Amino acid sequence: MGKEKKGDLGGKELEEVVRGLPWEGVKELLSNGVCHRCIFRLFGLQGRVYTCCPASLSSLFPTATTEPQLCTLCLGILQFTHSNLQTSNLPLLIAQTVKQHSFHFHSFSLELSIPPIILDNDNSLRSYMKTKYGSQPWFQHFRCLSTKDALKFSLIHPLENLLECKSTMGSFRIRLTYTHPKPSKEDHTSHSTKRTKTGESSMVGEKSLSSLPENDSSDCCNFLLEKENEPCHFTCFCYRTPFYFGGRYLKYSRNVSQTRWIIDDERMGEASVEEIIGGNILQACQGDSFKFHAAGREDIDVRMLGPGRPFLVEVQNARRIPSELSVKEIETTINNIENKLVRVKNLKLVGSDGWNLMREGEAEKQKQYAALVWISRPLKDEDFQCVSSLKDLKVLQRTPVRVLHRRSPLEREKIIHWMKIETIAGSSQYFLLHLCTQAGTYIKEFVHGDLGRTHPSIGSIMGCRAEILQLDVTDIKMECFQT
Ligand SMILES: [Zn+2]
Structure with missing residues (x-):
């Protein structure tokens, strides 16, 4: 990132942006160990300013104070300093990790998970600054952009260049997870529970900040006293959301x-x-x-x-x-x-x-079947008429003997919408029975009667013994996936 890339802020513009910040506030923040990117977000800056290289930034800030080793607010997240990894070029490292996983993608979306302690830090600082500078005119511009949003500004544009595609909400996800050993102060309050459940709020809302107690002395002092030496732990992995055929x-x-x-x-x-x-x-x-x-x-x-x-x-x-x-x-x-x-x-x-x-x-579906049936007597002419005249025939089926070991014994009413007999050349006791039934009808049992457990059945209708030899499903009527 040392080289100025197209789209990055030019030196002049950057200088203007930084010089435009209220110096009293900037100095106070630097002396409290707040990093450059956190200063930008605390004053509500957005966009490309986050992708500027740290070296060019340092020269723009007051010389007396340099950027802290570990930011007291973001605990290294916006400085790309992690307990398990330190890099001046996090986007490059993420891009390399992504390429190792050999996904094919035309866009990516970044998912960030940040520990709740970062929000606690923001709240403490805001409270401290409000007490000390609340009456200053520049304090009106003191509005926190969340660490998460600032991190997105720092990463997305460089990643788009490195991965040669746009960041949109697609199926390919790059997930960055930051964790910190120190628990959140509010871990047991309902506020915090809600926040972690919904997966971290993305913006530190003005409302939640201003609703803090006006003079919470413990918070004011805590911010100055508590120096955290441990950066966050960082992991990166990528995945694709499920898709369907x-x-x-x-x-x-x-x-x-x-x-x-x-x-x-x-x-x-x-x-x-x-x-x-x-x-x-x-x-x-x-x-x-x-x-x-x-x-x-x-x-x-x-x-x-x-x-x-x-x-x-x-x-x-x-x-x-x-x-x-x-x-x-x-x-x-x-x-x-x-x-x-x-x-x-x-x-x-x-x-x-x-x-x-x-x-x-x-x-809602109906199903059509073709069953190869044998009956104990030869087919008679009146059988054809008798069977095909039955429309929407109600059939009571007790759970079939063959599935009783895995289904509970119940009696169900099913509908046989229509039936038709098709003869088989050269055979008088075998025929094809075409039938359309309500979904869930046990067809084999409807033919042979299942020892009286299904009634009526083809056997009882035709007044003889009936057996089923083969069964095919020939159509399923459904709303979706129309052919
Ligand atoms: Zn920071």
Whole structure:
């Protein structure tokens, strides 16, 4: 930062800014061990003045007093002095750390966490200065910009140059955490609790400062007496906020589970939808991990056909965010996997509200199925009419025997919206039953009756024994992710 960069304040302008400060106040602050940048923020200065190099600043301040080794207010934060690290060029060090993490990004946002003791220091100083200089005209300009905001002014512009992109509120975050071993004076008061909960107030509000007791002698004296020798500890790390892929999946296998399914170290089925889709997305984004969430589920032996089932994949800490084109490439990669167990459609990046959309959609959806059914007698002509004439049929289902070990015993009412029989050439006891039902209906049980636990059932309607051999989901009607 020794060289004057475009955009930095010129020597003349800087001189004007510094010379314009009330000298009585500046001298008092310097003699109390307050650093140059803190002096700027105490007088409410903003912008580029914080990025000026310390050497050029020192010459502008009174010669009798030099900048303290460790600022009594910011405890080194604005001097780039830390207990674990000292540097004259913090932006460069941050930029180097960021580059090591190999994130791809087009903007960054800076997150700062500063210990509460810094705000205590500001409050003590303000109280001290008010007592001593409150009647001076220049004291009206004594308004604290928070250390956090001053730090942003000191770092953002140089970081934008070093990282060659703008600082905006995006998914890529650089987090700087400052901690100090000394606890806050107000750690036990409600004021302080509130502040730490909301993650430090960004601006030291005029209100909170002026509401301090007028003549708090302990505060006035404390400011002068308490010299802290320990700078803050500094850490820097970067991360990306989660982002989401949405789409629909099709499952062509009766031996693939929706999610990874392991019982006693043994995998059930040959693969899972979750791993095939999530794994490919994760690899393309170079993320740390992913979460897979689908709107409902089908049994491992049920195929998912038609327009497919909506799903979301949440990727944690992705190093790269794929372009629209590379999202298409991920879809193609998944769809070209040789075994063709699973396919995806309409894969796209969606906002984080995708979760809510899907939950809302789940509540209202209808599902269509095709079931391969066997009955204990040959099909009769009147069966077709009998079955298809039933509209919005109410069915009572007690929790199926096959899931009783993990679901509580309940009786639920479900609706079968419509049904249709499709014959299979050359077969009189096998047929395809197409049906549209309310979400959550147990289809297998609706066919065979589950020992009377589901009523009515295809068996009871047709007056014979009915068995289900295969089941496919053929459509899911939902509000979101329309095809
Ligand atoms: Zn300072």
